[in-house]
Amino acid sequence: MGEKTIYLDHAATTWTKPEVLEAMIPYFTESFGNASSIYRLGRDNRKAVDAARADIARSLGADPGEIFFTASGSEADNWAIKGAAQARASKGRHLITSAIEHPAVLNVCEYLAKSGFEVTYLPVDADGLVSPDVLKAAMRPDTTLVSIMMANNEIGTIQPISELAAIAKAGGALFHTDAVQAAGNIRVDVRELGVDLLTISGHKFYGPKGIGALYVKKGVKLETLIHGGHQERGKRAGTENVPGIIGMAKALTLATENLESHGEKLLALRQKALAGITSRISHVKLNGHPTTRLPGNLNMSFQYIEGESLLLMLDMKNIAASSGSACTSGSLDPSHVLLAIGLPHEIAHGSLRMSFGDANTEADVDVLLDCLVEIVGKLRHMSPLYESSMN
Amino acid sequence: MGEKTIYLDHAATTWTKPEVLEAMIPYFTESFGNASSIYRLGRDNRKAVDAARADIARSLGADPGEIFFTASGSEADNWAIKGAAQARASKGRHLITSAIEHPAVLNVCEYLAKSGFEVTYLPVDADGLVSPDVLKAAMRPDTTLVSIMMANNEIGTIQPISELAAIAKAGGALFHTDAVQAAGNIRVDVRELGVDLLTISGHKFYGPKGIGALYVKKGVKLETLIHGGHQERGKRAGTENVPGIIGMAKALTLATENLESHGEKLLALRQKALAGITSRISHVKLNGHPTTRLPGNLNMSFQYIEGESLLLMLDMKNIAASSGSACTSGSLDPSHVLLAIGLPHEIAHGSLRMSFGDANTEADVDVLLDCLVEIVGKLRHMSPLYESSMN
Amino acid sequence: MYSEKVMDHFTNPRNVGDIEAADGVGQVGNAKCGDIMKIYLKIENGIILDAKFKTFGCGAAVATSSMATELIIGKTIEEAQKITNKAVMEALDGLPTAKVHCSVLAEEAIAAALLDYRKKNGLATEEEEGCNGCCGSCGSHDLHMHHGLDEENEE
Amino acid sequence: MYSEKVMDHFTNPRNVGDIEAADGVGQVGNAKCGDIMKIYLKIENGIILDAKFKTFGCGAAVATSSMATELIIGKTIEEAQKITNKAVMEALDGLPTAKVHCSVLAEEAIAAALLDYRKKNGLATEEEEGCNGCCGSCGSHDLHMHHGLDEENEE
């Protein structure tokens, strides 16, 4: 990463670890064959892809035959939701999701809502949790799919997936979870969770960008999203991205091996940052669940100031963070997630997401705290809201 | 590539050139930021992606705003065809394609045919050409899209795209061409061709796998295929695969710079191989157009023998080639392309595609010829068809 | 995404603060939309002698506020009233499409402060109406018509 | 994709060729489907003394032909008739799902050659019917029932 940047946006993306890149390199060069070809260059790659599939399956507690490679978390979310909705359309046309999903889920649901499906968006409580009772009440005989993310990308809240999945199952619906933020950060075991479909994305756990996977429980039928060649057992076309597949498998394997120590480290950094911010800056608020959250996620609102300005000033201090999801920046509206947990618009606008990761140290947190104190002060001095709140 | 392998399957995939990989590496490591983030790590990547987009646009004669990145040729084909068909469904539900398209086009058409669209599959002549007159006759008032590939992946035949596109346009239909095999091998200029949509795939011209692009002419509306974040101007979601994008742009730029010398070299190899095969082996036939074909593509039928056996024996001699498309291997039926140009099943089964590329030399062709003579002889000796033909 | 000029005015905003007993004060935008601009004017003999601002908003909001105050200081009221969002944008070497509304806000903040001045001095006509505090009134849906933006050209 | 055994029998096929004045000859499959197997038998006193084959087909077709001839040489007619496609597959350490039909073809080629022998010797019953030459009759659609394949487990 950049020499002096303090990177606090691991939830947006991560670099590819050196050992992961190293594992990928041969597949760009000598071992470049098409995994569908029958000669050695192809067969060897088929074997490498199969081994990677097995590694990913092992990390997720799945069977290799249940893992399908995609080009991103977004593609996997699209495939899972459109694919299940369409494959089960004769059974019903009601879908359930939550109000705080990633756009890769929400916008798919919106699209389906325009094509003859009905979508219920479950509310969340002030901590960002979906209530199992609320899901139970929303289930209908024509509900075919429930999609609720495992961990939120903005506020880090972790949902009670196994409970929610059981309710969906009891109601005859499939259950999909977007585990893009969870995988590599907390334990993800498809059997424990009891889910039918689960999405992961390589670049969130120090793997490469442009590769993801969808877990599809044996027996679950999906309409195909990318038609064409017979790759991925005829269910997802396109010449296999062998380096990407190898890289994602290596990265997930490493992450799974180090899950505990990684989590402890991130938790310590987060708690230090949280304690520092709350003790040194007034009018701040923690967003998301205080404890049931991703270890590396810290989301704070700083009243009277606006998030983008905060980000820009942090950037000038070589600190990279995010205000809401990086994926939704460029929009004028504040984060739908922060609104869904009940923040007023003006507070939502002034939120900052710090997502800690591998390269961070306690010293980074010290720098962060000093910078935040200075910048928040400066922006509040400039703010007509702070002025009037002081009157 | 493998030390001693003679690789004659460049149409299936190519390795990533060292200078291309070199250009990609920094984007895995230091410059790993999310291109949608507003801090420097993100902004720099946004600039790099924009520059890559401009490079690709320049190579294709397009505007940067007309280039959209996808994860593969297959995804781009799916998006173009489903996207245009759905966006224009109120205008009509008739699509036209050819009988020799890649499965990424044919299977999309089949899918659409099951969802309320009507598809006309244009026949081709014995050389694999689509006749403009045949297209003209197939056009209907409710035809919304014509999709005909620029160069065929199996037999290499190059279609008269500008003529075909003009007919589609005159009839009020959009024109898509799958230029996956053409790009990097022959001149591809979207304005000269007069197409509305054009597909390319990075790994066919010494770029990385898992990255492709769709040219969408300014003003052409497509239904989105991958919904979610606002990437690719809100039209194709998913965190940008920055290394892939950089790599594809570098590879296409290199290929475009060397188009002429590359083409001449491949043509010479192909003609040498063709002359050697026809002079040294009896009962052979060239498939595809004798001259209007990709410079590096040679497709031959060897009567009385079966292609897979031929491939396996070549593989044992460290020669990598293909029988029909690598993407359709694993099927029992002979290539739909070879059947479409009128080959009897048994001849189609005995076809071999040799696609020449960067690493090949005249010496490779000499080795190929000696091996073919020996292997074809051995397989014919084993063949009950050869036996009976001799009676 | 921002020009150097924008970043300069964001990093070192000119004229931050307030003016005691200002001759005109205008506040536009609202916190709901993420942008509030408050402009204070000191006016003598029809000439804007000083201008200050306070802004809650994004980098572009801060920069346009800063630039707007720069542009009007020393100008007559009539000259200041003619300063459009376009002029502010141009002075900043442009703004990203998504941020054009900030320049509109700056134009309206000036107008609101001048209206306040005229009201205080009994010069305002009845019909005059400033920003209604809702971004919708100056932002998003009207933008395309008023400022000739082309959604397709975004980015 | 192929086991070492398959590759061995493909690379060095046993018993390639024909038998002059064979006691039984059977040919199954057809060129349309990409596989033809022709088996020649030399039979004395109900025992298969020799078997040869010629095959047009994929690697699996050649290997199953080779293995099938190996399996039946030295066997009685009754024993040879009991050799199923499964036995051929097992002897080859398995075949990819898409290639199972080749082993079926091998079983049927043996049956056809034995039928020819019985016909030549007036031993055939009326009902007996060999391979009709169409792959569909032994391959694809029936496979799943007869050979317990699970499409989901493919690859």
Ligand SMILES: Cc1ncc(COP(=O)(O)O)c(C=O)c1O
């Ligand atoms: C003509 C043609 N179209 C589409 C594709 C699909 O490209 P990809 O495998 O990159 O998805 C290929 C190659 O596989 C091809 O040759």
Ligand SMILES: Cc1ncc(COP(=O)(O)O)c(C=O)c1O
């Ligand atoms: C929760 C969640 N889902 C889905 C995605 C989409 O993943 P990708 O950008 O790899 O398509 C992201 C991140 O961008 C995410 O955080």
